[in-house]
Amino acid sequence: MIRVAIVGVGNISRLHFEGYLTFPERCKVVALADILPERAQEGITHHNLTGARAFSSHTQMLAEMAGEIDLVSICTPPYCHAQIAIDCLKAGCNVLVEKPMAASLEECDAMLAAEKESGKILSVVAQNRFRDPIQAVKKVLDAQLIGRVLHAQVDSFWWRGHSYYDLWWRGRWDKEGGGCTLNHAVHHIDMLMWMMGLPDKVTAVLSNAAHDNSEVEDISIAVLQYPQGALAQITSSVIHHGEEQQLIFQGEKARVSAPWKVSASISQPNGFPIRNEAFEKELDDFVASLPTLKYIGHTGQIENVLTAVETKGRPAIDGVSGRATIEMITAIFKAGSTHTAVSLPLAKDDAFYTVEGILKNTPRFFMKTTSLETLGGDITVGSDYKMKL
Template sequence: MIRIALIGTGSIADAHLEAYTRFPDRCQVVALVNNTVEKANKLKMKYDLDCRIIQDYRELLELDEVDLVSICIPPQQHAEVTIDCLHAGKHVLLEKPMAMSLEECDRMIEAAEESGRILSVVGQNRYFDPMMKLKTTLSSSLVGRIIHAKVESHWWRGHNYYDLWWRGTWETEGGGCTLNHGVHHIDILQWMMGMPETVQAVMSNAMHPNSEVEDLSIAHLSYSNGSMAQITCSVNHHGEEQEIVFQAENARVSAPWKISASTQLENGFPERNTVLEQKIDEFYNELDSLPFTGHSGQIHEVLSNIENDSRDVMIDGIEGRKVIELVTAIYEAAITALPVQLPLTKENLLYTREGILAHAPRFNQKLSMT
């Protein structure tokens, strides 16, 4: 039986607890950590847990009866708490974003290597059937090389969304919609297409006066093979439509699933290739579905690795770092109005948290807090 502790009992902790309670024969939640006991007790009662309530996560570090820790706290604490848990011999499942800087990511990866424990960064979108099937389809020879990708991470949040004390500042949230909303689609993009060579970007705060961070960003990515991608991240878009589209040599495929394929006429104009469309569609629909999806799928994978004394998780610290590297490149390109070359190094402007805080634009002054 794998023994679980949750650090942080805010809204995202529900997703973790719902997933853990799906595996009652494999794991047991033995501790909830929150400095506000009332919040922890609400979750304890909601899920009928037989667990202890702890106010300071450092008490967990000495407990032998904790094997795996889910970290569900604001981003500015991710690095310190993760490193402490890994050094205490605990496996870690860490909510996104991995950390507020690449320097912190590198220390977290080092701690995972030194401890020999699992560090898995939450990227639950990879564990849904449409994304897994799209990834497999792109990896086949049917669609050909990716030429262009378009990511639309469109969300809508009211201005009072940023009244929460830790949202809307570079010091506590680490960034705006790019880091905290677009992160999942950015992860999917790099998972399917790889890391770019150059990033250019712009960003602004158009609609949220109680936030100093961006609420809209647009990035252009260039790849060494001539391919390109564009990413729009927003919390201003009505309808909250999210989409990722890949235009490849032979066909266009996307999530939500849609397919279109063309072939040339004698004059070079397009003609619909229904034969290829049907072939790709059949390939996609014949792929096996995942046994568990979302947070449950990722937690199933982490539990399986612990049970098998393995560390072969899909999103480890190195994978989690790639997303932060892309987001950091977008921020640096937007701040400097210059193209940014990847990979980023320790000399880059925003490699450290101190570098981010020194150069990040404060679009507004955050005043209201709850």
């Protein structure tokens, strides 16, 4: 029986509770920690966690229960991910940390060093990899069915009202670590890195178009240059009504996307296209033949992490993957802040490698004017990628 603790009992924690409670024969939530201890106690009561204990900090929890905890889910604001993860790993606990992995590459490297030293597992939440439409596109690309990818389009479209940034830690570079690029598009950037890897060069523009109570960007547009001339574009936004989200890959032979859509062209003698319906059917049939996932989203990733803990194996999404996503986001911040093209990989002496460097070199679009302890209402967690746009 894997003994689980959850640190941070805010909105996103409900998906972790849901995941762990799906497997009562394999794991048990034994501790909750939150800076609002009453919220931790409410979590115990609401989920009927018999015997679980509530704490006001992860340090108190580790001091009293480290030997009774096998796995810690970290669901706190980004600025404290690294320290909590490092403390838990050093205390002998495996760690599943919410996105984004950390606020800087320096912190990511410290987390990876702690993982190596401890011999435990560090996994970073990227739950959309555990969705059938995303798996389908990945398998099509890995099989090179559409040939070399020539262009990728990533639309990380979200919408957040003005009051979204009234929460105490949001809208601040020193607490949130960035805006929509880090905390919303992180999902789609992770998927792009998983499918295509890091590019050679990045250019970007950052802006805040609609949230004058926030220091950070609410939209960014980046262009990525890959070897052999391939390009990718990433739009990260919290100003798009409808929240349509998609990843499109234009290959030599066809276009595929999540949500699933396929289009293939062949050339007439004059170079103009005609539709290749036979190849479109071949791709549709390939995707239709793929097995479906038993568990999806957070529950799918949690099941994978539980298996890794049980077997002493590696999780599907590890800290190295999480770091690659942060490197891409850091490059976007650097390119947009300095108005220059940024080459990858970033070196450890780069001005944007540390939190201090990011705070020094990024723009403050507006002054944060409100700092509320909590906000009410439901949250949205993104597309299921099943419906065609």
